[in-house]
Amino acid sequence: MENIQHKYVDVKGLKLHVAEIGTGPAVVFLHGFPEIWYSCRHQMVAVAGAGFRAIAPDYRGYGLSDQPPEPEKTTFRDLVDDLLAILDSFGISKAFLIGKDLGIRPAYHFALLYPGRVSGVITLGVPFLLTGPEAFPRELLPKGFYMLRWQEPGRAEKDFGRFDVKTVIKNIYILFSGSELPAAREDQEIMDMVDPSTPLPPWFSEEDLNNYAALYEKSGFRTALQVPYRAWLEDYGISDLK
Template identity: 70%
Template sequence: MESIKHSYVEVSGLKLHVAEIGSGPKVVVFLHGFPEIWYTWRHQMIAVANRGYRAIAFDFRGYGLSDQPLEPEKANFQVLVDDVIGVLDSLSIDKAILVGKDFGAFPAYLVPILHPERVSGVVTLGVPFMLPGPSAVKNHLLPKGFYITRWQEPGRAEADFGRFDVKSVIRNIYTLFSRSEVPIAGDDQEIMDLFNPSTPLPPWFSEEDLTAYASLYEKSGFRFALQVPYRTVNVDIGITDPKVTVPALFVMGEKDYVLNFPGMEEYVRSGAVKQFVPNLDIIFITEGNHFVHEQLPEKINQLLITFLDKHST
């Protein structure tokens, strides 16, 4: 970890925190989800750098050590695309392979739609191709205590999270969201109430990891994270005929709770997702959960490096 270098680049008037390891013309840019941060990619960054790639992971605006936008409530998924392009431009990178996890999958696919000349391949974990918009997450097909529905309600997650310190919030989410069940609260509960304090951290997630995450979210808080992705996932950004033509890989754990979203399993297993991403390979990991890249890093690293070696230009 000591060999990972840290710097800042300016994008849209904001300083974004960038972590980087490796060198050379073959570039991989890692895009985090929530409650993740650049650190979520530590295992993959080192592995691909050892293979001869330049590995870059940055904190999206409003996350971790990156600056907060002045008016976060006006942001949507377009700003994440702007962040990716801005980082590439700032580092004088013409083209990269993008690797996205959780909501990081959205910009991982949006960038090659909007800027196809900048991307030579896409890998996503846990979330397949989806466009932001009314049909992205079918809240109406899940109980009203569905975590995304709860977090979309202004002030509700803020009050829920605010009962705990940041470290406890991260611990609770990592533990809850490692399960295969979709997090759904009862009428008399909030999402944080679903966590049993006696539950240990997952074996692949150490106290040191938890401290690293907490220190970054103590800097940024959760204000922007609740806006993007949760409060804007159903906001259309104006793309009408999406097609991702670059080579792509989608990896999903069989025990990832997202697989239990309404229609999700059929969308992936039937190959319907390939109408949007025709050059897509799909791999399921039997024991994998939503954090499969941290849970089973050697397996994910192997899949990732195989893809990179095949498709890097």
């Protein structure tokens, strides 16, 4: 991955990290949680090899990007605004957007707000969703579901705080790679669902874990728990975003 370049874009006083490789039409990768730009590295190289300019930012408060002054007030609108600022800074008039997991929301909302700046949208893992509680009805989710737990202010912080960052990342990837929706018992926290002896998924190496852990050691989880989990409940329509 030595050909991937790393740059910083100043957006409203925050330095946002952006990885980039290749030339040609722009393709922007929008990551999920607990991901960062590194999650898209193989796809970036492949896209660049096919004649495109691959770009992968770390969201504000994630990875190598600066923390916002008040992480708990971060919204999906901030991610949309940050994407616009990044494209403008790079002189990109139009881009393909690839959103995975929480990345679908800024991808779709950006396309709805700025259709002239988007060549196409590809999303992975989550269908099209607008904002607001009705987009993800709580009554349809199993009790103890990890998203519901992590929406509670302070609960995930207390749960994660019992372990080092590397263990938290390892546990999340083990849970997310399973065939069942991660839902804890009433007397159990999400981190307790993973047996410490469980190995990493075969597609996630120890080197990968170390890289993720190093980046989350820097950023922590304050912004990552706000966006997507707590900001997910915000109710703002497309007309309110303009």
